[in-house]
Amino acid sequence: MSKRKLSRQQRWRIEKIQAERAERATRRDVPEDELLAAGDYGPEQPGRVIAHFGRTLDVRPDADGEVIRCHLRANLEGLVTGDRVVWRGRTDAEGRTVEGVVVARGERASVLERPDARGQLKPVAANIDQILIVFAVEPEPHPNLIDRYLVAAEATGILPVLVLNKVDLLPDDGGELMALLRRYEGLGYPVVTTTTEREGGLDTLHARLAGRTSVFVGQSGVGKSSLIDRLLPDEELRIGELSKDSRKGTHTTTTARLYRLPEAEGAELIDSPGIREFGLIHLDEQQVTEGFIEFHPFLGHCRFRDCRHRQEPGCALLEAVERGEIHPERFASYRRILDSLEAS
Ligand SMILES: Nc1nc2c(ncn2[C@@H]2O[C@H](COP(=O)(O)OP(=O)(O)OP(=O)(O)O)[C@@H](O)[C@H]2O)c(=O)[nH]1
Numbered sequence: 599m600s601k602r603k604l605s606r607q608q609r610w611r612i613e614k615i616q617a618e619r620a621e622r623a624t625r626r627d628v629p630e631d632e633l634l635a636a637g638d639y640g641p642e643q644p645g646r647v648i649a650h651f652g653r654t655l656d657v658r659p660d661a662d663g664e665v666i667r668c669h670l671r672a673n674l675e676g677l678v679t680g681d682r683v684v685w686r687g688r689t690d691a692e693g694r695t696v697e698g699v700v701v702a703r704g705e706r707a708s709v710l711e712r713p714d715a716r717g718q719l720k721p722v723a724a725n726i727d728q729i730l731i732v733f734a735v736e737p738e739p740h741p742n743l744i745d746r747y748l749v750a751a752e753a754t755g756i757l758p759v760l761v762l763n764k765v766d767l768l769p770d771d772g773g774e775l776m777a778l779l780r781r782y783e784g785l786g787y788p789v790v791t792t793t794t795e796r797e798g799g800l801d802t803l804h805a806r807l808a809g810r811t812s813v814f815v816g817q818s819g820v821g822k823s824s825l826i827d828r829l830l831p832d833e834e835l836r837i838g839e840l841s842k843d844s845r846k847g848t849h850t851t852t853t854a855r856l857y858r859l860p861e862a863e864g865a866e867l868i869d870s871p872g873i874r875e876f877g878l879i880h881l882d883e884q885q886v887t888e889g890f891i892e893f894h895p896f897l898g899h900c901r902f903r904d905c906r907h908r909q910e911p912g913c914a915l916l917e918a919v920e921r922g923e924i925h926p927e928r929f930a931s932y933r934r935i936l937d938s939l940e941a942s
């Protein structure tokens with residue numbers, strides 16, 4: 599073979615490889631692993647999922663910068679908003695990261711689950727630090743309702759925080775609701791009062807949100823939308839963080855989204871209509887019992903190992919109620935929640 603022919607063959611090979619790479623990069627159905635192996639992606643770096651749409655998701659690099667639309671490596675499943683991930687970016691000719699691929703999921707500190715259409719629990723968001731249970735002066739809450747939310751929150755292992763909204767409607771002495779709030783505070787729960795009707799009405803809420811990832815849950819009409827509107831006043835802020843691809847998308851309203859809140863340092867909010875409805879999931883008897891945190895010192899101390907804490911002799915819980923160490927209304931609430939489980 600002549601020298602000239604060889605080099606032409608070499609040139610042809612090089613061109614072929616380049617063309618294949620370019621084609622792979624534009625085609626969506628090529629397995630990501632092949633692209634990764636071909637070295638088209640940059641080094642691994644940490645990030646956080648801020649929205650997801652099936653097998654594509656928006657990732658915010660920890661190193662900051664623009665949110666990147668990412669695909670999932672073939673063997674990865676079930677990522678949710680809030681997940682910490684390892685991802686690799688692909689850059690264009692100008693060196694801008696145009697898309698990425700998520701190659702690994704970080705460990706989850708917590709996960710929020712909801713039943714899907716078939717009643718199977720599915721994760722909807724991860725790495726949440728606190729569940730803000732919003733209730734309000736109007737519509738007036740049942741203490742039982744608050745306890746239901748608390749039990750559901752306890753079952754996730756995520757810290758519940760009680761937010762009493764619309765305090766502008768409270769009587770001057772605070773009334774029964776303030777007394778109720780103090781009772782929960784006495785159990786060790788963080789509590790916050792808010793109003794969207796007065797200047798500075800969200801100050802204590804801002805302090806509570808700082809440095810944490812939160813979700814808002816609560817009954818209809820308590821003011822969740824009003825509070826979130828105040829925390830994210832700028833429409834641009836709400837959509838601005840999404841990657842350019844997802845801004846064009848149509849399904850942005852149903853997926854859980856992670857937002858940075860401008861007024862509180864390091865505050866993040868994960869929100870979706872589904873998350874706001876959290877609290878109505880089915881729990882078993884043991885989860886309900888353990889969901890009442892003041893019961894903990896007494897559990898396992900009943901005379902009968904299988905005590906159901908109804909009227910059994912030597913029931914440690916009933917004795918604690920007698921001694922005033924468990925509030926009778928909380929115990930009544932416990933019974934009502936168990937009865938509703940049996941009825942369903
Ligand atoms: N007086 C008073 N009204 C409030 C306050 N916050 C919200 N509201 C009003 O309460 C009503 C319900 O508020 P929303 O923000 O829609 O409540 P929500 O919890 O998002 O309700 P859903 O969307 O049904 O889940 C609205 O008319 C608000 O204007 C407050 O602090 N004080």
Ligand SMILES: [Zn+2]
Pocket residue numbers: 900905906907908910912913914915916
């Ligand atoms: Zn008992």
